[in-house]
Amino acid sequence: MSSLDARNISAWFGDHQVLDRVSLTMPGGVITSLIGPSGCGKSTFLRILNRMHELVPSASLAGEVLLDGQDMYDVGRRLTDARRQVGMVFQKPNPFPAMSIYDNVVAGLRLTGRRVSQQQKDWLVESSLTKAGLWNEVRDRLSAPGGGLSGGQQQRLCIARSLAVQPRVLLMDEPCSALDPTSTRVIEETMLELAREVTIVIVTHNMQQALRVSQQCAFFLAEARTPGVIVEHGDTEAMFGAPQDPRTAAYVKGQFG
Numbered sequence: 001m002s003s004l005d006a007r008n009i010s011a012w013f014g015d016h017q018v019l020d021r022v023s024l025t026m027p028g029g030v031i032t033s034l035i036g037p038s039g040c041g042k043s044t045f046l047r048i049l050n051r052m053h054e055l056v057p058s059a060s061l062a063g064e065v066l067l068d069g070q071d072m073y074d075v076g077r078r079l080t081d082a083r084r085q086v087g088m089v090f091q092k093p094n095p096f097p098a099m100s101i102y103d104n105v106v107a108g109l110r111l112t113g114r115r116v117s118q119q120q121k122d123w124l125v126e127s128s129l130t131k132a133g134l135w136n137e138v139r140d141r142l143s144a145p146g147g148g149l150s151g152g153q154q155q156r157l158c159i160a161r162s163l164a165v166q167p168r169v170l171l172m173d174e175p176c177s178a179l180d181p182t183s184t185r186v187i188e189e190t191m192l193e194l195a196r197e198v199t200i201v202i203v204t205h206n207m208q209q210a211l212r213v214s215q216q217c218a219f220f221l222a223e224a225r226t227p228g229v230i231v232e233h234g235d236t237e238a239m240f241g242a243p244q245d246p247r248t249a250a251y252v253k254g255q256f257g
């Protein structure tokens, strides 16, 4: 399974530095959670992992991102390949609301430039929706608009859309923060299933969620106007049970952030 290796990542918006030499290995077969207070650079870090950071005109970065040992920022690598290989699910479910459930799932295929037969599409829709834990709920209404689904279903639809292009890594930026507890649990179960075939990195503000789904955890912090760094990372249970750094201890106990 694919691993992602971030080495000495620094990031800027204009001359405002928001990450300072952050290194983290995200191994295959493991769910990695990123935790830390708002504004410490977690989303920026995630967007650097799939080359979305460079969409912001003022944005720049330093360091390396290796996907299975290969440089994501190599000049010979196509941007569309990089984004296909490392998919992203956002905080707010963002299906195309007027588009059918079926077309939402295959919406990303166009961007990959691959030709796909109708039969392959049907298979991809069924398998992606199955992996996203949504197939049984929507199999009888694939032509209904994506916008008609509940919030939790829309998020699973977005997960299916990401999976349809067969990524090696799936990044999830607070994927449950707009959802109710029941939908959250369904997404968490989906993630645990998915982790068998795709490497997952999730940003979460929910400590219990980090404990429930992730085996590895990294604590980000930006103190007193300094750029974000990783204060501590390691086995999730160990980090929550016996944090090494007092700032991690304070954060996981809910004392700030």
Ligand SMILES: Nc1ncnc2c1ncn2[C@@H]1O[C@H](COP(=O)(O)OP(=O)(O)O)[C@@H](O)[C@H]1O
Binding pocket: 013, 018, 036, 037, 038, 039, 040, 041, 042, 043, 044, 045, 056
């Ligand atoms: N598009 C942007 N333009 C300028 N500054 C940004 C932009 N996005 C984020 N930032 C700044 O970068 C810092 C890190 O933000 P972000 O990565 O969103 O943190 P987090 O996800 O941990 O809340 C913050 O100071 C934020 O204001």
Ligand SMILES: [Mg+2]
Binding pocket: 042, 043, 044, 173, 203
């Ligand atoms: Mg964020």
